[in-house]
Each structure stands twice: as structure tokens, then as C-alpha cells.
Amino acid sequence: MIEKIKREWLTAPGANIMAGIVVALALIPEAIAFSIIAGVDPMVGLYASFLIAVIISIVGGRPAMISGATGAIALLVVPLVSEHGVEYLLAATILMGIIQIIFGVLKVGKLMKFIPNSVMIGFVNALAIMIFMAQVEHIFGISIDTYVYVIVTLLIVYGIPRFLKKIPAPLIALVVLTGVYIIFGSNVGTVGDLGNIERSLPSFFIPDVPFNMETLQIILPYSLSMAVVGLVESLLTAKIVDNATDTYSSKNRESRGQGIANLVTGFFGGMGGCAMIGQSVINVKSGATTRLSSLTAGVVLMFLIIVLGNWVVQIPMPILAGIMVMVSIGTFDWGSFRYMAKAPRTDAFVMLITVIIVLFTHNLAIGVIVGVLFSAIFFATKISKVDVHFEALEDRNVLRFEGQIFFASIDTMIDQIVFKRYGKAIQLDFSQAHLWDDSAVDAIDTIVRKFEEKGNTVYVSQLNADSRKIVKELSQLNEQYLT
């Protein structure tokens, strides 16, 4: 235990602190931009990124993963904030945390394996498209200066990494262009136009909402969506970090940790958040392996805001919009186009339907749920093919069943059987089939009864052990039918 704690915190502390600093620098523009997407003061996102990063470093399940305020959660809460205000967002964040803790205790992390790749690809693509669309109002139709800032930002974030990798390019864009703005001035909006920066640490307070059923009715749907989306993105990110570092991590501990982090964050004036794919990749690439990197990222972020708060309000909005365009391009799965061409039709459909549902509902949670439902239906359809082969032998007729027999497959199975008087005994051969549920057993009973009604002798043969067991328990057929 002590060994594990030491390893998860103290391995290569220098490299991990450096990586944490790099991530802190990359987090600042994102935390501010996500606050603006959600429609709240930048501090709400900055506090969230600070608190979540620090808390998750202690209670999370995946060392070296970065969590904070995210686009996925920010996009979800837009209507809640615009209709009811930030206090309801904080209350919803607390409830989100409680739901995630319950999910963690119930080991919902295991359910992640039921989310197929097609839904996951749809999830990241929908997220990317929505982050991009949220920038349109900050880019188009404002001023010529705005276009210039966006274009220069994009040139910097894509050009600089060719020569200089150590410092995150978005930060260079932010510092250089904000400097240009402060010195020369331009006709652009700034962060200060959209909210305030407080140069103080977050403090504990209870969100100012009435404690009644009405409030619960308002926040519960949001909290549920936030909890689901937060876990989906966090567990996807955990898998990516597992892959990038060749290590495994506890998904249930991560679910619980995310819950604790959001619960606490809500009480300290921060919006809900989750793990971040892009930032975690930056962290790992910068050499992070331990929890110390996540802790450093949070602490350095807060330190910089307290020191530099006066400049942060002067950041021109188009710089953040440009950085968000980069984030959305990085989030999009560019392998999707090949996937659309090569993957099975049903998988491509599930991916598309996930994206479309999200773009219509503005809710990633609904997209994931609909996507999973569709893929479950396709899967059930695919395996619900039962073939029945008829063979007339000298002494008997054989009906050989092939496939998985369960509630979804019994109709197609029975449709293939011609019920008439055959003259010879009928053997139902289940050597190539598996009976899964009581519907399957009912169907066998029905087949036997219908044949008998036509005056045939019927017996059931070659059931495998599992199938024989449920037939014994559930069937009305007695032993004389079974061989």
C-alpha cells in the first residue's frame, strides 16, 4: 500500500512537475473558454479546473490523467445557466458528484464496455462539432480585427510546434497576441467583457437556491446528464492514458473520484468537469507518469491566475476562439471517414446517429444512450438469426436448429417450420443451438404442441448442458420428450 502510494506520487518527481506546469499553462485558455461557452464568469471554470485537478490527483483512479472544466459539461449546462443562473449550475454540480459517487459504488465503470467504439467515435465527433459551433459567434460578423486575431492564433498554434515543442503553442499565442492588444489596442471583444477575474482562492459556500422539490426537478435532469457524460469522457480518457503508458487503472475508483471532485467543486463555486483527452495526452507526452503531475497542474493554474489575473481580463476573445478551433480539430476523430467506408454498415449508422442526436438535442448523454440502444438492437438482430434445416431420414424426420434461441429470435425460428402431419417421428436436434431464456423454452413447448396437434410424435434431442438445465426448470415437457 505504502509502496503503491510512493510509486504513484514520487516516481520521477522532476519530470512530473515539469509536465504539470506545461498542462497548467495549456489549461488556462481552455478553462476560460469553457466558462464562456457555459455562460458563466471565467472564475467558475478556473476554480473548477483547479479544484478538480487537485482533488482527482488524490482520489482518482488513473495517475497522470488530467481533469478539469470541460467542453462536454459546459455545452450541457448552457440552458440551465441561461434560464436559472449560475447558482443552479453549482447545485447541479453537487448533485452530479453525488450521482457519480453512487455510480462508482455500484461499479458502473464496468458498464463502459457496453459502449461500443461506434458510439465513442460519435461522442468525440459530436463534441468537436459542438465546440466548434460555439465559437462561431465569437469569430464571425464582429470586426476585421477579430478575423485577423483568429487567423494569427491558428498560424501560431499550428506553426510554432514545428520549431518549439517545450512550451504549449496556445500559450504563446495567448501571451504574444494579448501583448499586442494591450500595446496597440484593437476592435475586439475581451474576456473582461464577459465576466470578472477574482484574484483569490475559492472559498466554501452553499449555492443560493431554494431547497425544495422544484429545484430538484430543475437540476436533476442536468445532473444526470452531466454525471453520465463526465463518466463517459473520463473513462474513455482513462483508457487512452492506459494505452499511452502501457499501464492499467481502476475505473471504479476513477468514477468515485470524479464524483468526489465534482461534489467538492460545487461547494467552492466551480462548475462540473471531467477528464480531458487533449490535456491528458499533453501531460503524458510531457513525461508525466504520476499523480504529482495532476496536482502540480491544478496548483500552478491557481497560482498563475492569482498573480496574472489583471492581464487575464484583457485577453481578446478571438484568441480563445482560435484556440478552441484547434481543440475541436484535435478532438475530432479524423479516422472517422475511413471508418465510415470500411466499418460494417450498422456501426457507421450508429456513429452517425449518435452525432445527429447530439447535434439536435445539444446533449451528449442522450446521444450516447440512443447510440448504445441502436447498437444493442443491431447486435440482437445480428445474433437473432436461427436457421432450421429439415432432413427426411428413413426412420424419422430431423429438424436441426442452428443459432442463438432467445426472445428476439423465436419468431423467425418458428416461421421456418411447416406444421403438418409428417407420418414419421420428428426429432428436434439442438446440437447447434443454445437456449437462453424462458421465451426460448416456451417456443420449444409451442413447437412440440403444434406438431402433436397435427398428430406427430415429437422428441427433443441434443440440448447442451445449459439449455437442458433451463428446459428442466421451465418447460412443461416431461422427461419422455427429452433424449
Add this chain to the structure above:
Amino acid sequence: MYKAILLAADGSDNSFRAAEETLNFITEETEVTILNVINAEDSKDDVLHSGPAGSIMDKRKEKLSKIIDLYETNHIPYQVHFEHGTPNETVVNFANNGLYQAVVLGTRGLNGLQEMVLGSVSHKVAKRAEIPVMIVK
């Protein structure tokens, strides 16, 4: 003849052609080191587009299976290395700090878009490696 060469391979068709090309100038005395660099940025792709079963390591080995088969059938001694890092830096490090006499790699890898943004691995290796570099088209 070379005693030891380094083959940087990402599993793409180009890297397989590079492996085939090495057969023209190596013998059964030559040891080939197959280096596959695992880039954190590729992990998202790996996870989103991974097949249903099998461990991560199995999938990585599978990507190189064509190359491994090639050396197996030609009785060339080889070893496989998986390294985490940025592809061009890692290959250059290996090339300059090992006892290799040449480094061989394909002209472009799997990721066209990233290459447009970051420049190609082969170009950077050719510039920075201190041993002969062979880039196979």
C-alpha cells in the same frame, strides 16, 4: 555487410516495403532491430479504432506481424522494441546511441494529416541521424 541495422516501423505499408528492402543488403549474420514508437497522440486512435478483443500489447505486435513474418521466413535474426515518445526524436536517439550501422524507414507513415502539420518523421531522421539513413519509397 552490415552487422546491425535499425528498422523504424509503424506497421504501415511503407514500413513493410522498407523491411523488404533491407533483405537486399543484409544476411543471416545481420541483426535487425525493429523499433516501433508509441506516440501518446496515437493512443486516442488506438482506443477508438481498436478491435473487440486482445490486449494492447497483442495489437501492437499484430501491427508488425507482416514484418516479423518476413524476417522469420528469411531466417534473419531480429528483435522488436516498443518505445514511448515522439517518433522522430525516439528514432534519432536510438540511431545515434546504438551500435547500428544504418537506419531504415519508410518515407511516410500512417498519419497524413499530422504529417502536414508537424513535418515528416523520415525528413527529421534524415537530418539528425549520425549514421547512414535509408528512406524507402
